[in-house]
Amino acid sequence: MGPYSITIKITTPEDAPSSAPVDIKFIFINSRTLFIQWGLIPLSDRNGIIIYYEVLVTTKEETYTYKTCDRNITIDSLQPSTTYNVSVAAFTNGRGPFSEPISITMPDDVPSGIPQSLSITSATATGLNISWNPPSEEDRNGDINGYIINVTNTDTLITTQFTTGNNDFSVNDLEPDTTYSLSVAARNANGTGPFTLPILIKTNQSAPSRPRRLRATAISPSSILLGWEPPANPNGEITAYHISITDEETGNVVIQETSNLTYVIITDLTPNNTYRCHVAAATTSMGPDSEYVFFNTEEDIPSASPSSVMSTVINSTAITVSWSPLNQSTTNGVIRHYKVSITNAVTGSEEILTTTNPNLTIAMLTPFTQYRVRVAAFTIGNGPYSNPITVVTAEDGTISTVAGSEQEEGTIAASVLAGLFGLILCLILCLLLLCCLCMSRRRRKRENDSNEYESTNNKMYINEYDPDNEMKELSPQNQNKKKASKKATTLSVNTSRPADYEYDTVTSPKEALINFEGNEGSSMMEVNLYFTDESSDEEEIKKK
Incomplete structure (x- = not known):
């Protein structure tokens, strides 16, 4: 074999990775945030330079795709208590296969949603019935195990909190005719979610409490002024006060009257009589009576004659x-x-x-x-x-x-x-008259004694004139008066006083009446003495 030619370097084109990232791990940041990381793809399976990774997050209903150049990613805005499937793929000049999805269930959290459709089903003077629906499923963040109800008195701003495991509730022991604010929140194992927007509701009116400090003042023999203070708990709008007047002697209700004010003038009462009265307030219903008050009307002149x-x-x-x-x-x-x-x-x-x-x-x-x-x-x-x-x-x-x-x-x-009384009165008057007569006779006798004549040597003088005016001696025939029952004697008296005056002494059976008779200027006057002696012939004649 002959020698090889000069070696030349040839690079094949990139291709999509032939395998997926491995060793995927995750960490819960909170119930809504998840941290995910993974390992390198084997070099033989990279098929090029990995430019980025794609993270696929899916639920039953939705799919979310996230990209990152790092081998980790932080995903937020997840739903607590929700299960997600997470898988990762590498991208060169193409996307490689996704890793096998791992199932991640986010931890529970307090409900993020509010109960739905809060409403008042019924209302009384002291109670309310309310109902609602649970929060939407994605906002529950776990199993809903109860609800919190806040009831706030808008007058006092006092809030009372109630709990229930149902979707309805009855609020009792409320104040009548009072406005309350109500809101509801769902609760799970992690806590209580947000409250609904408050709704306002006013309880119904009810019977008021009794009027206070009732007082009565007589203003005439047949009328009184009643006054009182409103009930401490009106429990609504007072529409009227009902007044009842009872005759204490007969027990009969004599007057029933209404008033929109806290006072009233009651007329046509009987003078000098005792009454008892009470007052009750009314809204949509009648309240209890006030305490009884007793009063006496003034006296008046009689309305009839005997x-x-x-x-x-x-x-x-x-x-x-x-x-x-x-x-x-x-x-x-x-x-x-x-x-x-x-x-x-x-x-x-x-x-x-x-x-x-x-x-x-x-x-x-x-x-x-x-x-x-x-x-x-x-x-x-x-x-x-x-x-x-x-x-x-x-x-x-x-x-x-x-x-x-x-x-x-x-x-x-x-x-x-009456006749006996008049007879006794007449006898008393006669006795008084007899006493007066006796006293008068005694007084006249004393006056005559002061004017008696003085006799000396058978001669008489009149003291109140001149004692030298001698009266002549009594005639011998007038000296013996023993057996005479009534005789007359004539005396001659020399006087220079006029003889036409008559001097009368108090007459009685043993007193003489002396009459002076004569003419004016005469020096002689005749005195006629009449003596009466019926008791004894031997009594000497008294000379006056």
């Missing part, structure tokens, strides 16, 4: 008037006394008398005179007078009875008692 007014004539100057007390419903207060009006029908003069009793004896009237009598009751003022009755007093020395309104049993007994 009935059955009648009179009894006791004597010519006195009558008795009697009547029946007022009914309780017309007294309007405490009867402090009665006023009796008696009018003289002849003169028209009126006199008002008072008494605390249902009868009155009126004395010192004019005999046989017509009177008109009326009666009224007095509380804080006069009530109306009764219709007048007419009565005529008796004539002197007679007793009669005149009935005003109606004749009743016992009138005769009253007349007898």
